[in-house]
Amino acid sequence: MPMAEMPNIVPALPELFLAGVIMLLLMFGVFQKGGLSDNDEATFRIVSMLSIVTLILAIFLLVPVAGARAVTFAGMFVTDQFAVFCKALVLIAAALGIIVSRDFMERHNIARFEFPILIVFAALGMLLMISANDLVSLYVGLELQSLSLYVMAAIQRDDNRATEAGLKYFVLGAVASGLLLYGASLVYGFAGTTNFDALATLFTSDQEVSTGLIIGIVFILAGLSFKVSAVPFHMWTPDVYEGAPTPVTAFFAVAPKIAALALFLRVMVGPFGDLLVHWQQIIIVVSVLSMALGALAAINQRNIKRLMAYSSIGHVGYALVGLAAGTEQGIKGVLVYLAIYLVMNVGTFACILCMRRGGRMVEGIDDLAGLGKTNPMLAATLVVFMFSLAGIPPLAGFFGKLYVFVAAVDAQLYALAIIGVVTSVIGAFYYLRIIKVMYFDEPLDHFDTPIGREMSFVIGLTSVIVILFFVYPAPILSSAAAAAAALFAG
């Protein structure tokens, strides 16, 4: 029997590294718990620390794979500049996610060592999604991510709302996965292959595209829209965001969004890139609906996590504007947007995690009243994030929007650009309302201080990036440009 040829593992080095370390960490956690020490919290701390180190090391492992496009594992796995850019974002988001969660988890007696491991697991799934070069590996990566997320949503087992959120997420997520899988099988049935490269060459020929294939693409689109929580597949988002423990929400709002959008871009631009005319309309509609709903539905929210859920729906809409353009510039816009979105959202959620009064978390927007007087530094940074989320220059959020709208105008999608900017004005209203509550209203009792070193670090870092992005934007812009070019080259 001939030996199967050993696949080239170098392109998948970060993934393999993560997978290996996760096993070790899991064993370490279990043995630590079993006999050596009975202190849950200590184990949690050590595993958290090790997970963060692992994620950071994984970022460094991206360096050797950066560069030319490489396909391996029988065409299932691809890595290129695009993948490296998105993976770096995901790994950073995951590391920050663990950092901001420590304090909360310990206070709420859910400091289980499985939590950071689940985050790393989810990150591994996301890396696989980003590098997927086949509908099958796409699905595998997506499921690895989703299953970790379902568990994370429900990690606060004895809390009704959290378990409800977890269950809801699980059921609806399974439906979405089903849709995606069904679409993938349709595509396979009509095209005869699931490999992205093969699909791409198939569609460049001028043959007519069969209806079945289009339906398959629509199903895949629906599944992916669900994962990025774009309207009309967004219904789960507010409930899950509100119900899940806040650090989990913080993680949900960032890393999975980036990974799913990266996957979205790869699938649409890679195999189906030449079918732009067929899916562009769908993306435009989804994008407009997301922007509009994100702006309008958030106005009446009283809970800040729910508000951030609608805000994230809106932001996905803006990111999709870049995809709707379907050009290299558009993809670059999306990537810049994602990078900035990551920083703004992590910062905002870190602020939300500091909303603690008398040892208890508060989540109402009204609880922020008078924060400008009681906790001036926290309020000032939250103001920065709010203006940035609203897209007011010179803060980073403006540049994200600028780049996607440039692409939209270049692609002659004037109506989309105008709808986009108008919804951003409507959206500005609710971000301003938070500023208003903090600065113009009379103060309540102040929040617990100090907020802790980790939080100060995360909030300080992200707010500095948001404020000073405009001084030296070149690194992010040029790497996003290279990433977008790589996607189109493939």
Place this chain on the structure above:
Amino acid sequence: MLDLPLLTILTFAPLVGVLAILIIRHDDPEVVASNARNVALFVSSGVFLLSLLLWFTFDRTTADFQWVEKYAWMDDFGISYHMGVDGISVLFVMLTTLLTPICVLASWTSINERVKEYMIAFLILETFMIGMFCALDLFVFYIFFEAVLIPMFIIIGVWGGARRVYAAFKLFLYTLLGSVLMLVAMLTMYYYADTTNVIELMGYDFPIDVQKWMWLAFFASFAVKVPMWPVHTWLPDAHVEAPTAGSVILAGVLLKFGGYGFLRFSLPMMPEASLFFTPLIYTLSIVAVIYTSLVALAQEDMKKLIAYSSIAHMGFVTIGTFTLTTQGIEGAIYQMLSHGVVSAALFLVVGVVYDRIHTREIAAYGGLVSRMPAYALTFMVFAMASVGLPGTGGFVGEVLVLVGAFKANTWVAAFAATGVILGAAYTLYLYRRIIFGELTKENLMKIKDMNRREIAIFAPLLFITIWMGIYPSSFLDFMHVSVEHLINQVETSLAQSGMLELAGR
């Protein structure tokens, strides 16, 4: 000329003050507050003194941009950090640097809460305003233009009056909506011309259909800022609720953004569309001049009255701008400058009595002349300047605009002239109700005249108002060449597209 990045220094020097204020730490809030005041005054005065360099070194014989700086910024879009001033913008920069220290002084005692944050907001505001007038790149301009909203929103919202939240939101959302439409138009410009350099864009010939849409988008932004009827309603609210210094900067500088935008973008970049929409501008401006003057007559609140008079005065500016005559455009710029000084001074005048009696109700005053003679004199000079009495800055601007309007369209001139009469009516009526009459109100019996700080605030403004009225050449000399160049540019462009006949020349 000195080899100095003067405009960058002017623009970002206030931020140094911000940093200095940020590091003030002391247990006694009083010490912190007074240190913050001193730093803000010191920095803003320094910026003003530095800006005098512009006055002395500015070459009045060329229409080229001066003190130009250009560095690559966002290379992929060809966006560069590009600054420079010409005869149109240089005086606005000086107006800004003059009014900011005055605002700081005017808030010396009236702002006691969160002084540190207040001064920071004002210094940041100054950075954005100066940057806006100096920017020579489309997106750099846009960033400064819109960023102004952040400190303004905070200033009105935190230190404003009873309905401050409503006013702050209205200001923010109104102007934001206009600005984002302009952003789309700017992206379109970039799409066609493939450059964001303002100087190059002025020479670019956009297709006329596209021009019309772009013009409307820019108009949406500038008309809100000017403000033109019917999108002016945010202004009275913002003025009434803003603290005195906020009103001063709003009337003195922010309203000029719109007029400046028309001159810098609409006319030179979209000449055909500007000509096409001139009747619209005339109509809206005339409605603004007459309607808001009548509304001003009926006001019970001093600040609201002055706010409405601002709208009327800015109506002259838009008329003058679109007459496309030397007199009209120079008059428009002159009117903006003098209005910047005079309306700012009028809001300060209101602030003086408001600080003492804490009401802006006109009916609460009367007969102040017998207790406050210096105040009555100051108020009179600025009221007369607002009316446009010869010998004050207001006169020169109005006359030039009217001359320009007569050349372009007699009816427009006739209607606009009505506004002058109405302006005299409401201003004199206001003056009579506050200053003259018997001093009967109980709480006015012990009112004190202006103190030294207040006199120090008004002295430079008085001086400039009279100077602008008596010897306008020292200001007009700055703009002659640039305005001539602008008109040439527009006419050449119109001649090429064969629309010069339409322009009546």
